[in-house]
Each structure stands twice: as C-alpha cells, then as structure tokens.
Amino acid sequence: MEFLKKELSNLIQHNLYRRMNTMNDSQTSRTIVNGKKCILLSSNNYLGLTGHPELISAAKDAISLWGTGAGGSRLTTGNFRLHEELEEAIAHFKNTESAVVFNTGYMANIGTITALTGKEDIIFSDELNHASIIDGCRLSRAKTVIYPHKKIGALEKLLQQASGYRRILIVTDGVFSMDGDLAPLPRLVELSEKYNALLMVDDAHATGVLGDRGAGSVNHFGLEGKISIQMGTLSKAIGSAGGYVAGSRDLIDYLRNKARSFIFSTSLPPSVIAAALAALRVMQKNPQLREKLHLNAQYLRSGLKQMGFTILAEESPVIPVLIGDADKTVQMAQHLFDLGVFAPGIRPPTVPQGTSRVRVTVMATHTRDDLDQALAAFEQAGQMLGIIQ
Known part of the structure; x- marks a missing residue:
C-alpha cells in the first residue's frame, strides 16, 4: 500500500x-x-474530578461488587442497576423527563442523529460543529445544510427554503470545542419553534461548566423545556467516560430502540458508571x-x-x-x-x-x-x- x-x-x-x-x-x-x-x-x-477521592472510591466499590466488565449490551445482559441510577440522575440534573447513556459522546451524536433523521429529512448544522455531529449527519442520509457559524439570519433564510421534508433538525454545539464560544441558543429556540424544527444541542464542553447549577448551556440561558434534545459527555467536567442524551420520555425510549450505536455496543463497565454518579454528587455539592x-x-x-x-x-x-x-x-x-x-x-x-x-x-x-x-x-x-x- x-x-x-x-x-x-x-x-x-x-x-x-x-x-x-x-x-x-x-x-x-x-x-x-x-x-x-x-x-x-x-x-x-x-473541574479536576478525575482524581477526586469520592470518584475513585465509588469506582473501586463498583468493581468489588459488580466486576470489571458489563458482559453485554444494555438490551441483553449489560443493563445494571447502576446504569439506570445514572440515567435518572442525569435527567434530574438536566431537568428533563428521561436520559440514556451511550459509551462515548461520539456514539451519542451518531446514534441520535441517524435514529431521528433519514433521506426524507433535512438537517441544519453549524459549520464549526464537532466531527461527531458531522459524521452523524453524513450517516443519516438526510440532506445536510451547513450554515455559517452562529449566523442566525443566514440560518433563517435557509429554513425558509426548506419545504417538503418529513422532519427538520437544527443541531449545534453548546460550547464550540475549538473556539470556546457559545451558540446563540435563545435565537435558535425561536427559529426551531417558528419553523417546527427539532433542536439538538451538543453540551459536551458545557456540562458541569455553565449554568447556575452547572447543567450546561441550556441551563445557562434558562431554556429548560425549550430544547428537544440535549446531548453531553461524562468524560470532561464529569471526570469519567461516556456520553448521554437527555429529553422527553418518548425520545429516550425511541433512542433505546433505534440508535444503533446504543443497541449494538457492550455497555460501559459499572466502575465508570459509578464514577460518573459520584461526580454528579460532588459537582452539585461543591x-x-x-x-x-x-x-x-x-x-x-x-x-x-x-x-x-x-x-x-x-x-x-x-x-x-x-x-x-x-x-x-x-x-x-x-x-x-x-x-x-x-x-x-x-x-x-x-x-x-x-x-x-x-x-x-x-x-x-x-x-x-x-x-x-x-x-x-x-x-x-x-x-x-x-x-x-
């Protein structure tokens, strides 16, 4: 070669x-x-949590009790009580009805975008979105339109031209990972409501960092209940590993049944889940x-x-x-x-x-x-x- x-x-x-x-x-x-x-x-x-004693202790305890591996996908033998506890804790943290944990943030974005959209749909994606969003759009087979970074006027003109599609999805980073700036979420919410579009926010770099509770960019802007799909990671401020999607109960139930990156992956080991649970507690207490x-x-x-x-x-x-x-x-x-x-x-x-x-x-x-x-x-x-x- x-x-x-x-x-x-x-x-x-x-x-x-x-x-x-x-x-x-x-x-x-x-x-x-x-x-x-x-x-x-x-x-x-x-937040420096990867070395926090409470996270380390929780991970060790989980290994002692549950072992080192999950042994299967969540839909077969890999669904531990700890996984469900973490999803409940994330939903409470994000102020949503439900949540689902993926093995990585990359898998969360790919699995969610491809589950929600197909060739009958159109996606509007910010030009500086993370690679996992870009790949999710490509794999979905939906028509993907890249709009100029944070340019709401340009996005609205593109939305006005979108007709005849089954679904419209607007997807954006909450905090853009390479530029460090914030998405104009209040304006994006207005557009999503005006044009009957789903709005998805990747909060990987905002979870644990922004908002009066540290719950991310949606919390920062006071937009709880206004955004259809909140994605984030457990591997950054949370100090563990994995990704999640939070939203309505119907959305999460749908993803558990349709998101291929969730269905066909062995679940995260209990130690990782226990560390993430401990991190949420530490973060909210401190x-x-x-x-x-x-x-x-x-x-x-x-x-x-x-x-x-x-x-x-x-x-x-x-x-x-x-x-x-x-x-x-x-x-x-x-x-x-x-x-x-x-x-x-x-x-x-x-x-x-x-x-x-x-x-x-x-x-x-x-x-x-x-x-x-x-x-x-x-x-x-x-x-x-x-x-x-």
Whole structure:
C-alpha cells in the first residue's frame, strides 16, 4: 500500500502529521507528559474530578461488587442497576423527563442523529460543529445544510427554503470545542419553534461548566423545556467516560430502540458508571469548583490578552490562542513544552486553514502559581517566535 507512505509523507511535509503524547501521570494541573514534568493546559478535566477521592472510591466499590466488565449490551445482559441510577440522575440534573447513556459522546451524536433523521429529512448544522455531529449527519442520509457559524439570519433564510421534508433538525454545539464560544441558543429556540424544527444541542464542553447549577448551556440561558434534545459527555467536567442524551420520555425510549450505536455496543463497565454518579454528587455539592474554574479562565485569558495574544472567545474555559500559520503553531506548542507547559497546537483539518491555534484549557485545580508560570512561558515563547512584541 504505497499510497499510505505518500499520504503520511505529505502530512509531515505540511506540518499536519499528528503524534500521540504519552501521559505518565494523572490528569492533574501538574503532570508528566512524554517523561517531562509540566503544567497541563490542555485537559478537558475542567473541574479536576478525575482524581477526586469520592470518584475513585465509588469506582473501586463498583468493581468489588459488580466486576470489571458489563458482559453485554444494555438490551441483553449489560443493563445494571447502576446504569439506570445514572440515567435518572442525569435527567434530574438536566431537568428533563428521561436520559440514556451511550459509551462515548461520539456514539451519542451518531446514534441520535441517524435514529431521528433519514433521506426524507433535512438537517441544519453549524459549520464549526464537532466531527461527531458531522459524521452523524453524513450517516443519516438526510440532506445536510451547513450554515455559517452562529449566523442566525443566514440560518433563517435557509429554513425558509426548506419545504417538503418529513422532519427538520437544527443541531449545534453548546460550547464550540475549538473556539470556546457559545451558540446563540435563545435565537435558535425561536427559529426551531417558528419553523417546527427539532433542536439538538451538543453540551459536551458545557456540562458541569455553565449554568447556575452547572447543567450546561441550556441551563445557562434558562431554556429548560425549550430544547428537544440535549446531548453531553461524562468524560470532561464529569471526570469519567461516556456520553448521554437527555429529553422527553418518548425520545429516550425511541433512542433505546433505534440508535444503533446504543443497541449494538457492550455497555460501559459499572466502575465508570459509578464514577460518573459520584461526580454528579460532588459537582452539585461543591459549586465553588465551577466558580474557581471560571476565575482561573478569566485570569489566564486576561494575562494572555495583555501580552498581545489574540484570543478567539471569552465565554468558557476553552481559550484558543490564535497563531494562524500551522508551522508557527507547531513551533509555539513545542517552545511551550520546552518551557514546561503542555498546550497542543491545533491545525487543519480540525480548524479551518489560516486559523491554527494553541488551544488552552484551564481546570479548577490550577493554582495561581501554575497560571503565572504558564503566562511567563507564553510570553517567552511568543516573543521568541515574533507572535507578540
């Protein structure tokens, strides 16, 4: 297969080749990456819960009681009482009638979109939506229309032209994972009601982060009961693994019967489910974690802007530092790593050409000393490469 070597060589030549980094320690604010001690500024472990003692204890207890594996799909032998408890807890957390857990957020998006839409339907998807949404749209065989990022006027014009379809679905990220900005959910709700469309929100980067209860972007905007489908993950702020969809009882019952990525997968092991349940309890008992997270994000973002870096958004703990050129982005990330800060460079095709960036994320567990050292590294690396003066 000579074409593989050519394709890989082309990626290397254009600085688009990806290498995996090896974590030699846990997802704490200071960790070891590729054998080097560094400040971790790239984890989605927003609240620092992956190492929380209550989550670890719950996972250990579940292994002792239930074993290490689920042994089958949820519809055969893999449905434990713990799975049902977690789904009830998620529904309560999201203020919906019901919820269903998938093995990953990717599987939740693909399974939900393909179950709800087909070739008789039309989907309107924001141009910066996550890859799992894009793939779900492609697999659904529905007509998919990509609308300009957050451009409500453009979306409405497209909706006005949509006629003769069985169903209309509007799908968007709640927090866009690479830009860190929020979807204009109140306006999207208005459009969904006006044009009789289903509205689906991917809250992967908002769950546990936004809203007065930490319940996500829908909670943040006060739109409970207004959005048909709320998807999210258990692998980011929740500190465990898996994805979920929350909504009406009928929606969840339908997905359990129609979503292929749910039906044909061995269910998540009890230890993972128990950790997610514990995380929901810890998160709701300790709102100060979320407050600290946002204070840390504000402090780091402000420091970077004062130095002269271009920050793409200011609404979440995702802080994209725009570099532009892919080569220079790779160099910036390497300089930061040499200075003891791990923050990866993000390049096409993950982001559009000319918008390569260092994607920074903060955690509630970062100390002021961590952030000050990170800022010093950014200043030194940025000046070295001529990104800032």
